[in-house]
Amino acid sequence: MPPRHDVADLVSRARAGEARSVARLISLVEAESPALREVSAALAGHTGRAQVIGLTGAPGVGKSTTTSALVTAMRRQGRTVGVLAVDPSSPFTGGALLGDRIRMEEHATDRGVYVRSMASRGHLGGLSWAAPHAIRVLDAAGCDVVLVETVGVGQSEVEVAGLADTAVVLLAPGMGDGIQAAKAGILEIGDVFCVNKADRDGAATTRRELRTMLSMTQRTDDAWTPPIVLTVATTGEGVDDLVSALDEHHAHQQASGALERRRRARLRREVEQIALAEVSRRFELGRRDRLEELAEDVLAGRTDPFTAADELLAATPDGQGGTLGRAFTDRAADSGTTEPC
Amino acid sequence: MPPRHDVADLVSRARAGEARSVARLISLVEAESPALREVSAALAGHTGRAQVIGLTGAPGVGKSTTTSALVTAMRRQGRTVGVLAVDPSSPFTGGALLGDRIRMEEHATDRGVYVRSMASRGHLGGLSWAAPHAIRVLDAAGCDVVLVETVGVGQSEVEVAGLADTAVVLLAPGMGDGIQAAKAGILEIGDVFCVNKADRDGAATTRRELRTMLSMTQRTDDAWTPPIVLTVATTGEGVDDLVSALDEHHAHQQASGALERRRRARLRREVEQIALAEVSRRFELGRRDRLEELAEDVLAGRTDPFTAADELLAATPDGQGGTLGRAFTDRAADSGTTEPC
Incomplete structure (x- = not known):
């Protein structure tokens, strides 16, 4: 992964039409690398x-x-x-x-x-x-x-x-x-x-x-x-x-005006999806074992999927990273200092 | 929608093979009615x-x-x-x-x-x-x-x-x-x-x-x-x-043993999906206006989708229903008293 300043450089070169830089940037976004955020930020205003x-x-x-x-x-x-x-x-x-x-x-x-x-x-x-x-x-x-x-x-x-x-x-x-x-x-x-x-x-x-x-x-x-x-x-x-x-x-x-409306709707969905993906990611951390147990309970007929989902949601331990609500805030706070690897 | 005791009755009749009750139950789950939870609970152990x-x-x-x-x-x-x-x-x-x-x-x-x-x-x-x-x-x-x-x-x-x-x-x-x-x-x-x-x-x-x-x-x-x-x-x-x-x-x-493994994996995914759907639902409440503004900012090139998603996540007002973490707990707590409409 490139150091931070290289992303800006790659975007400049790509904007000048250099195919190698375009390829590099797409590889970075395709790999969902930590640099994806930087690439995204560097492209703002140029699209x-x-x-x-x-x-x-x-x-x-x-x-x-x-x-x-x-x-x-x-x-x-x-x-x-x-x-x-x-x-x-x-x-x-x-x-x-x-x-x-x-x-x-x-x-x-x-x-x-x-x-x-x-x-x-x-x-x-x-x-x-x-x-x-x-x-x-x-x-x-x-x-x-x-x-x-x-x-x-x-x-x-x-x-x-x-x-x-x-x-x-x-x-x-x-x-x-x-x-x-x-x-x-x-x-x-x-x-x-x-x-x-x-x-x-x-x-x-x-x-x-x-x-x-x-x-x-x-x-x-x-x-x-x-x-x-x-x-x-x-x-x-x-x-x-x-x-x-x-x-x-x-x-x-x-x-x-339909073009602008469509593009705005598209971005709304994209922003929402990124946010929800982050919610899901946080949500999944540390819950694997409990989910396994709950699936077993449903399989055995001891409970049903909705009740199991309620229990899964209630099972957030406050010790390991706090509530999801707090997790969002943490993420938002440290996003500015994310280092690409 | 049927009152609560009717769901148990419908399940009994369906288990006895009454086609009308089967149809009714599938309509209830298809409509994602509040009775869906009850139907799901009433079916536990019979599948x-x-x-x-x-x-x-x-x-x-x-x-x-x-x-x-x-x-x-x-x-x-x-x-x-x-x-x-x-x-x-x-x-x-x-x-x-x-x-x-x-x-x-x-x-x-x-x-x-x-x-x-x-x-x-x-x-x-x-x-x-x-x-x-x-x-x-x-x-x-x-x-x-x-x-x-x-x-x-x-x-x-x-x-x-x-x-x-x-x-x-x-x-x-x-x-x-x-x-x-x-x-x-x-x-x-x-x-x-x-x-x-x-x-x-x-x-x-x-x-x-x-x-x-x-x-x-x-x-x-x-x-x-x-x-x-x-x-x-x-x-x-x-x-x-x-x-x-x-x-x-x-x-x-x-x-x-592959049958049981497959069924367990299926239930794990289902429980997780129900939980995540609930997270998404809560997440979406009250955030529509902010999302609209953020999409507009991305469209205008003032920000990028990731930064916008961070801002969306940070924008949970503590006043309206609290953090998502608390929302889960509320949901789990009141799920036992949900009345079908």
Whole structure:
């Protein structure tokens, strides 16, 4: 881990566009190192410029190919692009798959593109919690656009929508009927829908079904009607239309104030999550043995989970670090003097 | 909501196998009503008999059909079956889809089968937290087997594994290659794998790929080699083999002590989650305004999320309910007198 002054230096270099420093900073946030706090503090005031786009969709719809095609199209327009591929669905492996790391090879020599894979850190049920920090690093490094691509469907899609200014939902013909899309909960979160592999049979049907289902869906932002774009990412067909749709949504959000509202809501959630994670961390210290006993009691039918939870909460010994309330205050008080290791 | 004495009565009636009381109890736990605590307490000591089987897999593999075929096969053996269909992926709609509610029609008149759909209650990133309670209701009601089926893939699969004694992962030929399965994180969690739609082209290939990938996967329970069963759920082909594989896993777990270990770990997580949910709930009270201000500060670049989280934690006013530490104690103290509404 770098000494304190190095973090400021890394941020300066990253802001000047030095790829090695960007990589270093993302590694620091990804490792949840003690330096993460410092990186976060050093980035304050240098972010908020990038257009953050989330891409999501079921395995097989062509997310990687579409991401790559978007990079090509945006680079042609002279925009710099950061790509973050997050794999939230594999808490057990703890490392991004090789496939993710190599698939953007074609952009490897382009200095206007930065590609990074991140594995989930096992933050149950969610995207890597380092993702928002990594997005901020790319933002501060001057990326005009940050593309966040996730692996997996379901809840992670909803979370991508939470991370991004614009959420793109990818579908492909024949990947399942409308009710499956509805089940996956994607109708409410997509700002732009993209039917990829549109050269296959059924693309028009998929678009029509999607249109019908969208018309029946209650969206938060009523002023925006999500467009449906047809693409063939492998050939680049329709990709410029997709870029246009993304830019239209961005412009609409800026004009309506929805962008600021969304970003504020995002930060509210993030601050709250960091605080709650700290609460949980403190809470878990020193309670393992008692929890083990209580689980045994529930298993044996001597008590129920709620009563056991009450007992767990009541079991905070005042001797070891005091009440949780005090723990918060301690943490807040010493946070200014945390030394990176 | 029923008065207190009715909960005990409902549990008695449910234990005697009265379907209406089972339905009522599940509604009480699903609604997270104040009676949930009472239901939970009344069930203590009456659970642990049922074999809990989780079914998971991507949309389109035939989960519903396979569940239904399993019910048919198990009923033929004279076993009573409870089915819980959980939809964790649609936090926005707040209601199970009609499709789930009607698809088990064929078992509707069988008194040895109880079918229930549950929507997620928006518990971010997860299965409905009412699911374990609903499983216990079905268990106490005398179901020999409880089948838990989830909609969606990714994280929810991992959570199903956490809920069940035996986790079945369904696949279908041509639903994507091996790397997609690996990405979805399903290799580590499946106790039994089922290649459904095995009359389609590619079933043998899917089985072979799966076998290869499983051989490279590190599993927690090394003593068990997950079998791969081929089924055609629509015709019932292979379904008896699937039932046998499920029973073999159950017997293996009982003999090795893994069943008790898994159940204890499950209860540990559940007790901890209830306790943490209570911490979060208390934590959120009275802090909304401050959080709003802090998010605004981060948005404006005046501070960063970690410093903001520290300030949020330090902002607990001692006047309104005291420190969180005290809040726990209060909660534990008054939990015995909670009146259902």
